[in-house]
Amino acid sequence: MQSDRAGAQTFQHFRTLKKTGLQRTNIYRAFGDQQLPNFSTVLSVLTAMGLQIKLVPRTGGK
Numbered sequence: 586m587q588s589d590r591a592g593a594q595t596f597q598h599f600r601t602l603k604k605t606g607l608q609r610t611n612i613y614r615a616f617g618d619q620q621l622p623n624f625s626t627v628l629s630v631l632t633a634m635g636l637q638i639k640l641v642p643r644t645g646g647k
Contacts, residue, residue, distance in 0.1 A: 604633035 602609050607629060615622035631638065 601630070601633045605629040 602612055615626045
């Protein structure tokens with residue numbers, strides 16, 4: 586069962602990567618330890634995952 590779940594997760598990851606329009610190596614490089622990802626890369630990945638960023642005013646001070 587564990588291998589079926591891992592295979593499904595891997596398939597989902599590749600499907601998400603394909604939706605971003607970016608190459609897998611670029612995604613790994615962007616989210617690796619060497620540098621911070623560009624905002625456009627983060628936005629592409631979030632969009633491919635069906636997520637969005639919502640900005641709201643901060644409350645309670647700074």
